[in-house]
Amino acid sequence: MTFSASWHNLLENAEELPPDATLLTPLSRKPFRITDVQEHRILIEYREDDGTEPLQREQFETLYDRVTEGWGGFDLDNLPPNAEPYATVLSLHPRFQIDDREGMLSETETPKSSPLVDAHEVESDEAERGEPNISVYSDALLLIDELEQNDPSDLEELETPTLVNLYTLLSDVQRNADNLRQDVRSVLLDRLHHDQPISGQYGSVQRTSRSNRSLKNENEVLELLTEAGIERERVTSVDASKVDDALEVVELSESDVYNIEESEYVRKAEVDEESKETRLQGLKDRLAATDENTEDLQEEIEALEQRIDDLTSFDSASSFHTNLSGEP
Template structure:
């Protein structure tokens, strides 16, 4: 097919995009928008700056030729600096497709939509917000509420129940956020196909690798080191678990073989899930009624908050701490 026909089809598809459509570069994931479409070029602007960047017709022709020369699958890592937007826009043509996972731009007989446009188009959605059914959302909402009620810039001025509530919620948010982070990381590892950073609105990530070392069998290690002139005594250490076993059958005390330093710390002893759910429902009702007449609802919530305060109050002399010993 002559390139003039390909170019004409591409221009038609670009002009059909919503005016507020946001596109992403395929490798660095930088958002940009097409601001103007002309006969021999397009103009784009990155969201991170106001500079207008022209995308020339002849460069698109070169890119399509490279896809053809690559037997239909062009490796996006081969794009020269600054050329990523060409690949994104090219994927708007019904015969050209970007594969996020493989990092390729390919030609296909079957028309497909670009994942770098459809999945990232900015839409003004006026429908009601939906609550994600995940633990970290609920705990974060409770934590935000607590932070809004108390001045945490001066923790020493806070009462004991408030500090306990803050510590409990922070602990829950940390645990649940880390669980979700691990799940997100697993999906990212499937999609990151190179070491180049990929950027989002709030930051960037990069695939990397690290070594986890485990010593071979003791005899193997000692034999190979001894063959190089290293005496076994230089690398052998005392096993703490075996020392503990020996203490049980001797008259020695822990302090005879251990240097012991005592330390105190706070741990989360218990969580009142029922009370958290009661408070959480009140917050959800507040959010749901934000645009309505909520006078009656607000009175109910304030009464509920007073009940929660009374139920969760306890002697300020009570604290949770344990003592540990080295070993």
């Protein structure tokens, strides 16, 4: 197929895109959209910039030649500066595809949609919102409800049970959010194959690396350092684990060999999952009824929430008074 035929095919596919479709550049992941399709160029607009940028037909032809003449496709790392959107737009053509993980633009005999277009279309406000079945969502919903009922800007004014609720939910959200973060990180690592940052709506990420060191065989290291003129005493130190073993067989106390500093902290002892689930169900029902005229259901939810408050709260002043007086 000649480039002229491919060009007109590309123009047709570009015109068929939804007006709110968002495209991403393959390396830097900058979002942009197509604003106009003309005979000799395609106009695009970056989300964070004002004004349009023309993508010229001649440049598409150059990229077309590089892809079709090269063995195995075209390495996206070889794109000239500011040429990334050409690769994304060319992938709208059914004969060209971007391998998002390998960073290659190549011809294909099995047409499929571009991963930099279809997966990143802007959702309309009327799009149906689903409820994800993950722990952090439920805990975050409960935490939001608690924060809406109790202003955390002045913690000293909050009752002790409220502080306990906040601490418990914050702890659960932190743990579950970190678990989800690690899962997301594992998937992202397979897709970040360049040093350039990849941007999303709320931020950007970049692949990086770090080295973890561990000493080789102790005798081998000491011999090498001795040969280099370093005295053994300068690099040897007391092993804490061996000191602990020694304390068990000698008449020395722990304070004789350790500097000990005591610190106090709050630890989450247990979580009342049943109360959390009951409150959560009430919140879900309330959210589901937001757009409906369900006054009876709303009253039932509020009554249920009041019962939960009565069962899970206590009079802190009365409790402290009882403990101090020693009377039941």
